[in-house]
Amino acid sequence: MDPLAPNPLWPTGKPPRQGLGLMRLRDPESPGATDPDRDPHRVVQAALDEGITLLDTAEMYGNEELVGRTIAGRRDEVLLCSKFGVVWGESGDFSVQADAATVARSCEASLRRLGVDVIDLYYLHHRSDATPIEETVTAMAELVEAGKVRAIGLSNVTVEDIRRAHTIHPVTALQEQWSVMSDAAEAFLPTLAELGIALVAHSPMAHGHVTVAAPAGVRAALTEPAARLDVTPLQVALAWVHQQRRRHTQPIIPLPGATSIGHLRANVAAASLELSDDELSRIDAIAAGSVDRG
Numbered sequence: 001m002d003p004l005a006p007n008p009l010w011p012t013g014k015p016p017r018q019g020l021g022l023m024r025l026r027d028p029e030s031p032g033a034t035d036p037d038r039d040p041h042r043v044v045q046a047a048l049d050e051g052i053t054l055l056d057t058a059e060m061y062g063n064e065e066l067v068g069r070t071i072a073g074r075r076d077e078v079l080l081c082s083k084f085g086v087v088w089g090e091s092g093d094f095s096v097q098a099d100a101a102t103v104a105r106s107c108e109a110s111l112r113r114l115g116v117d118v119i120d121l122y123y124l125h126h127r128s129d130a131t132p133i134e135e136t137v138t139a140m141a142e143l144v145e146a147g148k149v150r151a152i153g154l155s156n157v158t159v160e161d162i163r164r165a166h167t168i169h170p171v172t173a174l175q176e177q178w179s180v181m182s183d184a185a186e187a188f189l190p191t192l193a194e195l196g197i198a199l200v201a202h203s204p205m206a207h208g209h210v211t212v213a214a215p216a217g218v219r220a221a222l223t224e225p226a227a228r229l230d231v232t233p234l235q236v237a238l239a240w241v242h243q244q245r246r247r248h249t250q251p252i253i254p255l256p257g258a259t260s261i262g263h264l265r266a267n268v269a270a271a272s273l274e275l276s277d278d279e280l281s282r283i284d285a286i287a288a289g290s291v292d293r294g
């Protein structure tokens, strides 16, 4: 299947260039003391103003009501994504629930918290050992049929899960981590290309730790291009993930998280950075694990 074929979320065949992960978005603890750069409403408005319309949250993040408030009045501009299936326990642990009744109940609850009639892209957040993927995806397909969800996605699953799910209902996106510190997503690419599924590459800056926790070889490969381009090493790390889209010619949508307007704008700029072949090769060596990643 043509990996760039149109689908319900990008009918022109052109997927979004970059999304915004809202996992860390929180209401300010004391509204009077809010840093304007970190006001959640302003962060989301700035994203939409910059053309970043794919916004990603989840039931598990506990912020769907806040996300709903930040997009109120601009709902039509947003490609709204949420996820179900990971449930917090009382002692701070979590479990996976993906049976049909949970799918239906979770979607209703997310729609209510988000204050919307439909979720554009609804993901199973994590594979379940207890529920066959066919049961979960059949229930997700019923949500599409009912007009509550426009497209379905999977996250933290196996290649076999994707194939089994796709026989029940077309899967539009897989969300997996891809950064210079974690190349797990790469193994999915052939299957995604074959089935016409987009990769939403979450945590492309390794949760922001890429330059703090990384060993010297990793830091150097990022800081030298950063100095040349007058940007930060984190922007280079994000630019490297963007570069993968050019290499693989299939839909890859980097999903950095930011709760600061400054970070958001830096990440928008990173999408257009040009890394040289030498710079890319040095970073590739890290990503492939041939340089100690610590």
Ligand SMILES: NC(=O)c1ccc[n+]([C@@H]2O[C@H](COP(=O)([O-])OP(=O)(O)OC[C@H]3O[C@@H](n4cnc5c(N)ncnc54)[C@H](OP(=O)(O)O)[C@@H]3O)[C@@H](O)[C@H]2O)c1
Pocket (backbone or CB within 6 Å): 020, 021, 022, 023, 024, 056, 057, 125, 155, 156, 175, 176, 202, 203, 204, 205, 206, 207, 208, 209, 232, 234, 235, 255, 256, 257, 258, 259, 260, 262, 263, 264, 266, 267
């Ligand atoms: N499917 C899954 O299982 C799964 C798992 C994890 C994450 N996700 C998704 O992926 C999104 C991103 O994940 P993530 O936040 O863990 O990782 P990330 O995008 O790699 O890193 C985000 C961290 O880096 C900081 N940051 C962002 N841009 C920056 C910049 N330009 N300069 C300096 N610091 C910057 C952020 O700080 P500020 O917050 O201060 O801006 C935040 O602490 C989440 O929001 C979520 O939507 C999905």
